[in-house]
Amino acid sequence: MDRLNSEGIPRDQLGYALRNRKMVMFARQTDTCMLCCRNNVGESGLCSYCYSSLDPPELELAVKWNAGVGP
Numbered sequence: 001m002d003r004l005n006s007e008g009i010p011r012d013q014l015g016y017a018l019r020n021r022k023m024v025m026f027a028r029q030t031d032t033c034m035l036c037c038r039n040n041v042g043e044s045g046l047c048s049y050c051y052s053s054l055d056p057p058e059l060e061l062a063v064k065w066n067a068g069v070g071p
Contacts, residue, residue, distance in 0.1 A: 008035045014054075018044065018061035019071045042066060 009017055017023045017034055027034045027045030038047040044065035046054075054062055064070060 007037050008033065011035065014058050015061065018058065018065065021071055024065060024071075043068070 009023075014035065023034065024045040027041055028043070031039050031041055033039075033041050033047035033050055034045045035050040036047060038049065041047055042051060042065075044051065044062040046062060051062060061071070
């Protein structure tokens with residue numbers, strides 16, 4: 001999945017985005033998923049649909065956000 005919405009970030013840049021505190025915080029403040037631009041994002045700045053489709057390296061970063069550790 002490259003991206004579901006042309007306004008979202010490209011999938012190959014998701015690892016960088018999950019390491020960038022400002023990008024994740026912006027997604028959380030605007031309640032907009034970084035990949036597909038849906039609402040109801042979690043601590044990682046991703047909606048439940050995109051979170052469920054993460055690859056292992058991306059999932060490790062997202063889990064850190066959900067645990068409250070951050071990047």
